[in-house]
Amino acid sequence: MIITLFVVVLLCLSKVKGSDFNLGRVKSWNVKADAKEYPETDLLTGTNSALALSGGGTRAYLNSIGSLKALLDLGLMDNLSYLSSVSGGSWANSAYTFFQESRTGISIEEFLGDIIEPHELNWATLKSLDTRSARASPVNRDMVTVLLGNMAKGIPLGDIWAASVAQVFLEPAGIYLNDRVAWNQDLLAEQINRNPWLENYTFVLPCEGATICRNKPFSILNAAILGPSGAVPFRGDYYLPIEMNPIYVGSPQRHKFTFQNTRKTNVDFSVGGFVETAGFGGIVRGIVEVAEGDFPPPFFGLGPDAAEGVIDNVPVPSVPFSLANSTAISSFAPGSLLSSSGFLKPLDQLMGTLVDYWSPVTERTSDPVFSTPVYVADGASVENNGLLALIRRGVEEIIVFVNSPLPLKSRSHFDPFKRSPKPSDVDLAFSCYFGYDEKPRNPVEDLKHNAVFPRYQFANVIDSMQKAQSEGNGIVVRQELNTVENSYWGIPAGRRVNVTWVYLSRCIEWEKQLPTSVRLFVTPELHPDDHSSLRLTGPFSSFPHYATSKLHYSAVQANMMTNMAGWVVKKNRHIFEMALGQKPTSPVQTFM
Numbered sequence: 001m002i003i004t005l006f007v008v009v010l011l012c013l014s015k016v017k018g019s020d021f022n023l024g025r026v027k028s029w030n031v032k033a034d035a036k037e038y039p040e041t042d043l044l045t046g047t048n049s050a051l052a053l054s055g056g057g058t059r060a061y062l063n064s065i066g067s068l069k070a071l072l073d074l075g076l077m078d079n080l081s082y083l084s085s086v087s088g089g090s091w092a093n094s095a096y097t098f099f100q101e102s103r104t105g106i107s108i109e110e111f112l113g114d115i116i117e118p119h120e121l122n123w124a125t126l127k128s129l130d131t132r133s134a135r136a137s138p139v140n141r142d143m144v145t146v147l148l149g150n151m152a153k154g155i156p157l158g159d160i161w162a163a164s165v166a167q168v169f170l171e172p173a174g175i176y177l178n179d180r181v182a183w184n185q186d187l188l189a190e191q192i193n194r195n196p197w198l199e200n201y202t203f204v205l206p207c208e209g210a211t212i213c214r215n216k217p218f219s220i221l222n223a224a225i226l227g228p229s230g231a232v233p234f235r236g237d238y239y240l241p242i243e244m245n246p247i248y249v250g251s252p253q254r255h256k257f258t259f260q261n262t263r264k265t266n267v268d269f270s271v272g273g274f275v276e277t278a279g280f281g282g283i284v285r286g287i288v289e290v291a292e293g294d295f296p297p298p299f300f301g302l303g304p305d306a307a308e309g310v311i312d313n314v315p316v317p318s319v320p321f322s323l324a325n326s327t328a329i330s331s332f333a334p335g336s337l338l339s340s341s342g343f344l345k346p347l348d349q350l351m352g353t354l355v356d357y358w359s360p361v362t363e364r365t366s367d368p369v370f371s372t373p374v375y376v377a378d379g380a381s382v383e384n385n386g387l388l389a390l391i392r393r394g395v396e397e398i399i400v401f402v403n404s405p406l407p408l409k410s411r412s413h414f415d416p417f418k419r420s421p422k423p424s425d426v427d428l429a430f431s432c433y434f435g436y437d438e439k440p441r442n443p444v445e446d447l448k449h450n451a452v453f454p455r456y457q458f459a460n461v462i463d464s465m466q467k468a469q470s471e472g473n474g475i476v477v478r479q480e481l482n483t484v485e486n487s488y489w490g491i492p493a494g495r496r497v498n499v500t501w502v503y504l505s506r507c508i509e510w511e512k513q514l515p516t517s518v519r520l521f522v523t524p525e526l527h528p529d530d531h532s533s534l535r536l537t538g539p540f541s542s543f544p545h546y547a548t549s550k551l552h553y554s555a556v557q558a559n560m561m562t563n564m565a566g567w568v569v570k571k572n573r574h575i576f577e578m579a580l581g582q583k584p585t586s587p588v589q590t591f592m
Contacts, residue, residue, distance in 0.1 A: 022316040023297075025194040026279030028360030029308045030272070031252035033490035038393055039247050039274065039308070040218050043183060046081040047581045049397035051217065052386040054429070055087025055331070055379060057548040058138045060403040061169065062558055063504060064092035065134045066565030067401055069112035073566075074573055077215035079580040082395060084220040084386035086379035088548075089403070090330035091169040094323055095134055097219040098181065098204045100174030106132050108215075111173065115566030116559075118513035126518070126556040134172065135558045141168040143551040157351050162328035170324055179204045181277065181323040183218070183246040185211075191278055194310070198278060201320055205246075220245050221330040222379035222386050226339045229354060229373040231259030231267040234339050236443035239382045240271055241489070242357075243389055244326035248274035252392070253490045254361060269372060273302065273361035279314045280321045281356030281371060301362030301369045311360060311369070321355075329353055333548070335377025340443030353377065381445050384429035388489045391452060391497055397579050399500040402430055405545050407532040408465055408475060408503055416462035426462065430503070434458035449488040453481045465503055469531045472508035474568030476575050477501050500579045502568070504544055506531055510567055522560075 029039050051071075053064045064085075071077050085093035099108050113133040116125060129136050146164045155163055166177040180203045182188035188205070192198045207213035225240040238257045242250060254272030299313040319325075332353050339352060358371040379386070390398050404427040414425040421431050428437060428447060435451035436458070457479075464477040478500040485493040508531060511522055522540045527533040534542050539556060544564060546557070553561075569576060 022197055023312075024197070024279050024314045024316045026311050026314040027191075027194075027248075027276040027308065028302055028311050029248065029274040030302050030304070030306060030361045031274065033253065033392075033487075034492060035252070036394060040183070040245070044081040044218060046079050046217060047397065048395055049080055049580055050082035050084060050390045050395045050399070051080050052390060052398060052400040053083070053085040053089025053093055054385040054401055054403045055085075055089055055548075056384075056403040056405060057088045057331075057333070058143075058551050058553060059405065059504075059544070059546045059548060059561070060088030060401075061091045061138065062135060062553070062561040063403045063544075063565040064089050064401060065096075065112055066115065066562035067502070067569050068092065068096050069109075069562070070115055070566035070569035071576065072109070072112065072215060073115065074570065074576065076576055076580050077217070080217040082220060082390055082393070083217040084222065084390050085330070086222045086384050086386050087331040087333065089386065089401070090221045090327050090379070091165065092134070093219055093221065094175065094327045095137075095169055095173035097206055097216055098173065098175055098323060100204060100208055102208060103174030104132065104172070113562060115570065116563050118510050118563070118567060119515065121518060121560070121563060122515045123518060123556070126559045129555040129559060132172065135562045136555075137169050137172050138551060138553045139555050139558050140172075143168050145552075158354065160351070161332055161353065162322075162324045165328040165331060166324035170327065175204055175323055176202070177324045178202065178320055178322050179324070180320055181205075181246045181326075184213075185209045187247065191276065195278060195316075197316060204323060218245065220386065220389055221326050222383065222389060223326075223329045223332075224336070224377050224379055224381035225251075225271065225357065226336055226375040226377055226381065227257075227259055228267050228269045229375060231269075232339055232375065233341055234259070234336075234375075234443065236336065236340055236381075236446045239336070239446040241379070241382050241389070242271075242376065243274075244277070244330065247277060249277050249280040249321070249326075250274040250359070253488070255488075269374070270359060271357070272359050275311075275358070275360050277321060279311075279317075281317050281358065298368040300365060301367055302360050303362060303365035303367075306365070317356070329355070329376050330379050332376070333378045333380065335375060336381040336444045339375045339377070380429065383447070383450055384427075384445075387433070387499075388450065388452060388486075388491065391483065391495065392490050394495065395497070397498045397500075397581070399502065399576065399579055402427060402501060402503045404430070404504050405548055407534065407545055408462075408469060408505060410469060410530060410532045411466045412530070413532065414462075414466075416459040416466075421458075421462075427503075430501075431458070434461075449486070452483050452486045452489070452491055454484050457481055461501065465501060469505055472512075472531070473510070473571045474507045475501070475503040475505045476568065476572040478575050478579055498579065500575060506534070506544065507564060507568060510564055510571075 150160045180201045182203045206216040221244045225242050227234045256270040259267040354373050356371040357374045406427045409425045432447040432450040435455050437447045465475050468475045483495040521538045524533045524535045
């Protein structure tokens with residue numbers, strides 16, 4: 001109650017900023033479900049392959065940093081076309097992709113840190129941490145302390161999460177709160193030519209805009225649209241995916257829903273199409289009072305058949321939609337909880353993340369476009385691994401890092417050929433791809449639309465994962481899977497996709513190589529040979545499946561997490577090399 005009152009006082013003290021109604025010319029796209037071309041297709045330089053980094057807060061962030069460094073060391077990052085992410089994975093994605101060497105004074109290799117062999121991880125090594133490195137971000141800065149500090153500074157509540165994410169995870173990479181994003185200098189110049197007002201903003205680009213930019217796949221940050229602000233609280237039945245990248249924001253799938261608010265009044269809402277990032281609505285800071293007659297002129301959509309076009313007279317957002325905004329939205333885990341409860345509605349109005357969403361795709365070209373304030377939140381509200389956006393694009397080779405808080409149960413506890421999975425056997429964010437969503441209706445996440453592979457393939461995938469788990473070198477398996485039709489995500493039936501699953505797990509072979517003085521604090525006290533058993537006490541309690549709510553790490557915890565993640569990639573390099581079109585340097589064992 002005291003915290004709530006404190007928040008209300010801060011909101012009252014903060015100033016509400018209105019719109020300025022400058023007008024822009026914004027590129028927009030209408031990408032059909034079966035499209036083979038996307039706005040970024042001609043810009044891709046790697047093979048038809050992608051990396052997906054799951055959500056999971058700081059646990060996912062640190063694992064992602066370790067995995068990215070190992071892939072970079074192996075020379076494989078240049079082979080990738082896409083890097084798709086959610087939540088904590090998006091913290092790593094943004095920091096890696098848009099790292100600014102000139103601002104930080106260090107190289108990307110120094111930023112990611114070295115992957116150290118387990119036998120060298122003594123206590124002195126574990127406590128040693130370069131404060132400029134990515135893995136030091138959640139060690140040097142406690143997210144909760146940063147959040148409270150920003151509240152005390154009087155930062156508008158709708159901006160506090162973005163400001164805090166920027167301070168903890170992006171500023172160490174040389175990325176600041178209001179930095180906008182572009183993919184290359186040519187695209188940026190073309191945008192500024194249409195919209196001279198963009199010259200007033202600072203942009204960050206991969207490789208700082210260098211003509212040749214290696215090792216930086218096209219970045220996609222995944223989030224969720226919960227629904228229009230006039231229909232809170234939401235039931236969680238119609239959460240929709242939204243993508244944010246350096247070129248555009250939106251969703252290619254056209255959906256139209258009718259929500260019912262607490263007054264039993266219907267609220268219609270539709271989505272569809274992509275709009276240039278510079279023209280997207282930005283974060284709404286409060287109720288904007290507009291004088292009578294002080295409205296922008298109408299602007300009109302593409303119509304249902306146009307593939308792309310430039311829309312004129314788009315009101316320029318008063319708040320720039322920066323990289324920090326999109327990264328924060330992708331990771332705003334409290335959003336769905338705040339928006340799903342009538343009891344929490346006052347807090348949602350104070351702290352929920354609102355954007356002015358508008359769809360460029362209209363029924364007719366003569367139809368004006370209207371924006372709708374919508375609540376947006378963590379991508380895990382709809383899909384926690386960033387996989388489905390890649391399958392929709394027809395990517396044929398996808399590596400998915402499932403940095404789950406839940407260990408995969410070993411064969412002695414779960415035989416996939418004898419029964420369906422329970423929520424305690426394997427992460428539902430994984431099993432939902434095969435049509436399993438056994439959790440009761442849950443307004444915090446809506447996974448029921450995610451079935452994209454047939455159920456009959458599930459047992460073989462789990463069987464392969466359990467075999468890899470028993471080997472003790474990490475769960476890394478590559479499987480050819482066939483899609484079933486999924487109209488919600490725009491995925492047709494019959495696509496073949498090779499998926500390399502990297503499921504977070506204890507690695508007993510890695511543990512055996514740790515110095516004895518360290519290993520004693522890592523190996524579980526009970527059932528140490530059970531690969532799904534975790535230690536319950538000490539500095540590495542629950543390692544490596546630290547709770548998602550754990551945002552602040554010690555140096556030893558951060559070093560252990562990133563080094564194990566990197567070791568798993570290097571130990572299984574033959575699978576990654578095969579997945580990315582490179583001749584394996586060691587015998588291939590894929591547990592098919």
